[in-house]
Amino acid sequence: MFKLISSWSRTQKAYVFLAIDLALIPAALLFTYMLQSLPTSPLDTLISVLPILPYLMAVAAGLSLWLGLPYIQLMAYERHAAGLTAVLSLLLAGSSALMTQTMGVDLPPGTHVMFGISYFLALVATRVVLFQVVMAAYRRMLPRRRVLIYGAGTTGTQLAQALKAHESIEPVAFVDDNTSLQGMNLFGLPVFPPARIEEIVKARDINRVLLAMPSQSQPVQAKVTARLQKLGLEVQILPSFAQLIGEEALVDKLTPVGPQNFLGRAACDMELAQSCECYVGRNVLVSGAGGSIGSELCRQILACRPSRLVLYELSELALYTVYQDLMQMTECSDIELVPVLGSVTDARQVRKVLTDHEVQVVLHAAAYKHVPLVESNPLAGLANNVFGTQTLAREAAELQVERFLLVSSDKAVRPTNVMGASKRMAELVVQDLSTRHPATIFAMVRFGNVLGSSGSVVPLFQDQISRGGPVTVTDRNVKRYFMTIREAVQLVLRAGAEARGGEVFVLDMGEPIPIIQLARQVIEKAGYTVRDAEHPEGDIEIEVIGLRPGEKLEEELTLNDTLIGTRHQKIFCAEESHLSEIEVASALRGLRHALAASDEDAARGVIRRWVEGFAASEEARKLS
Structure with missing residues (x-):
């Protein structure tokens, strides 16, 4: 049955809401008459106004469609929708007063005011009940992931409030370092100290933690995340509001500082011209060419304009990486790059490489x-x-x-x-x-x-x-x-x-x-x-x-x-x-x-x- 209702179109669901709203009109009238001191019984009074009921329901249908109330989803029914409901109830109460006076039905003015209030409460209560019924059905059909929210501040409480209506995520509790919050209940969720995380996770069947502490520094968040992951928990970090609106980067990356900043002295920088005389026009071999020193040797040797540069490397990935890098540097030159995959302990391969490429200079960094x-x-x-x-x-x-x-x-x-x-x-x-x-x-x-x-x-x-x-x-x-x-x-x-x-x-x-x-x-x-x-x-x-x-x-x-x-x-x-x-x-x-x-x-x-x-x-x- 629930699957059938879920498959309905938006218009079909709107008609169902409209039908429920119209059915509430006689119920609200009867409830109003029960609260009023009238000369006749509530049921007799309702029977006396039956001739105007179809017209009243027609007006209600027109106003409801005009205001768009049947098209508002239950999950989106909030203050704005409640305001539209109040407008509908007010206009319908006025229509009721006008129609009863026209038909000669003598009812006190307060009756129509009470009818508007009763109808408004009935509409709101019906939608609240329907929402709970629908969410309960969703929970039965779809397993919900139980989550722990780390951080009971503004971000954490807003997150908990938003997740209350989520179809597949159920917030279970808060964890916070602030001792003044520990032991309290916020939005129906208890706040625990971080020391009890392992106990809470086991007792409440939690497998995910939402980190709602965007004001903390990245290292602090990383440290908390690492500690939670050691417990086998999945951790997700909630971005701050500034990050969501684009004022800050969503990922706070560590920007590496250049190595020369840590020398404690001025780095030595010299012209290569005086060093190039024994490399220019030569066939040069660099062993360990994919390593940190070897790859930099290759880059600087290229500036000396060798005839051929042989890259000798044991690691396939390192050789591929340095070869691709150096290829871009030699695109517009006649320098020949030769990648050689092998070990310097292999005498036959070493002899063949040195001979085939007529190597004149060897720089051994491997x-x-x-x-x-x-x-x-x-x-x-x-x-x-x-x-x-x-x-x-x-x-x-x-x-x-x-x-x-x-x-x-x-x-x-x-x-x-x-x-x-x-x-x-x-x-x-x-x-x-x-x-x-x-x-x-x-x-x-x-x-x-x-x-x-x-x-x-x-x-x-x-x-x-x-x-x-x-x-x-x-x-x-x-x-x-x-x-x-x-x-x-x-x-x-x-x-x-x-x-x-x-x-x-x-x-x-x-x-x-x-x-x-x-x-x-x-x-x-x-x-x-x-x-x-x-x-x-x-x-x-x-x-x-x-x-x-x-x-x-x-x-x-x-x-x-x-x-x-x-x-x-x-x-x-x-x-x-x-x-x-x-x-x-x-x-x-x-x-x-x-x-x-x-x-x-x-x-x-x-x-x-x-x-x-x-x-x-x-x-x-x-x-x-």
């Missing part, structure tokens, strides 16, 4: 650099970072490539982790090849953290802020050297042009920056405040989680303090001892045997023996 991941996967890290470097450098030397530049790390100096030790061993391999293959200029460039690179702290902090925090710092005393990707690559290319063979170049990175200070800067530049003991009302908390395996409090750039200046004030050359050919061969042989046996302890034993500082740092770490 490496596993994430300290905790390499610490957990030492064999993979050593295979890629050490033997990948050896394979690429050896093939380049045998084919008499003009230049080979290794992008190294400050973590290679007295390393406390496998990643740093693998980079130091890669340096030793390159230094050894430099002494035996004078036809190729081998060099290394060592620098610290790069702001904005994949896996660096600034993007991590910004992501944590976008989720409401906390921002995690390993130790309050941790300090790191930082450069922007752009200035690091500029100096790498300049160092590569300065190289004459066997140098370990060190970049001047300024003073090390405390990581906790950097965390504060990122939070504040994002427009938020730090929440701590002194400022408990702040937006984002900084949480100290402890040093990760293999992590130092401070990094170093050289094994000793002996630095020689170069023609560029930001580039120095470190004088460091290195292993002999026999020692390097012995170290690589031991490491190869450990990898073949999948023996992590043996691999650590090799680097403990040959990498300066690793054994001492490992013992210190065990004692701590």
Whole structure:
């Protein structure tokens, strides 16, 4: 039956409403006569006015259609519709008085006033009852989603009022941090403290929470959302009124601040002209071309106008991304871009690529650099970072490539982790090849953290802020050297042009920056405040989680303090001892045997023996 009524057209439903309204006229008249002190009984009085009843109903039908009352939906029946109903009742009462006087029926004037009031109340009451009946039928047919409203302020209460009439959503209760509201009933819904959310959800069968707190900052909302999602709840955030009318963006996105804003010094920016002489017109290969450093190397090398640029990358997605980006930069030039998907540990592929593309300059940036991941996967890290470097450098030397530049790390100096030790061993391999293959200029460039690179702290902090925090710092005393990707690559290319063979170049990175200070800067530049003991009302908390395996409090750039200046004030050359050919061969042989046996302890034993500082740092770490 209900499905049949639901299928009626708007006109059909209007006729039903009109019929009900007309049927209420005699009922309202009888009720009026029952309330009045008349000479005859209420029923006799009604019978005496029966001749005018058809005319009265005709007038009512005409007025109702003219005012549009039958076409007003039950859900939309509010103050305006009630006003139209009052107008209809008033006009009908006047028509009743005029008709009874014309027909000679003697009724007191107050009777017609009472009839208008009774008819108005009957129309309103009928629509209220019909609305409840229809909603009850809808509820029986359609399962309603029971929701909890987080926030009992103006927005929350308006939302609850609006949802009362919703056909598929049923508000069950409020949750609010305001203790003055807790325990109250607003619009028939109880207000609970947030601490009782889990209890309320289970007791009242709730699976969705509507976040009605648009005045709160985005981090606060994100933090509440994360806490609710951990309970398995679906969370929806209600926009503010300003957002709905377009005065504010509907999505409050975190706008990342440029990495140079966190250096604490002026970024080094230099002309590439002096660095381009050994790249212009050459066939250049960049390994790890899809990484943060590798992709920036490719962009800046293109400005030097090479003849061919070979993009060597292990990750298919990273290679596709950088290739598409660089293709746009070379549209109007004759520079040939060659994407190569492969690993630098594959000797046959490396030899073929170097030969087929007649590579003259190799910039080796491919490496596993994430300290905790390499610490957990030492064999993979050593295979890629050490033997990948050896394979690429050896093939380049045998084919008499003009230049080979290794992008190294400050973590290679007295390393406390496998990643740093693998980079130091890669340096030793390159230094050894430099002494035996004078036809190729081998060099290394060592620098610290790069702001904005994949896996660096600034993007991590910004992501944590976008989720409401906390921002995690390993130790309050941790300090790191930082450069922007752009200035690091500029100096790498300049160092590569300065190289004459066997140098370990060190970049001047300024003073090390405390990581906790950097965390504060990122939070504040994002427009938020730090929440701590002194400022408990702040937006984002900084949480100290402890040093990760293999992590130092401070990094170093050289094994000793002996630095020689170069023609560029930001580039120095470190004088460091290195292993002999026999020692390097012995170290690589031991490491190869450990990898073949999948023996992590043996691999650590090799680097403990040959990498300066690793054994001492490992013992210190065990004692701590």
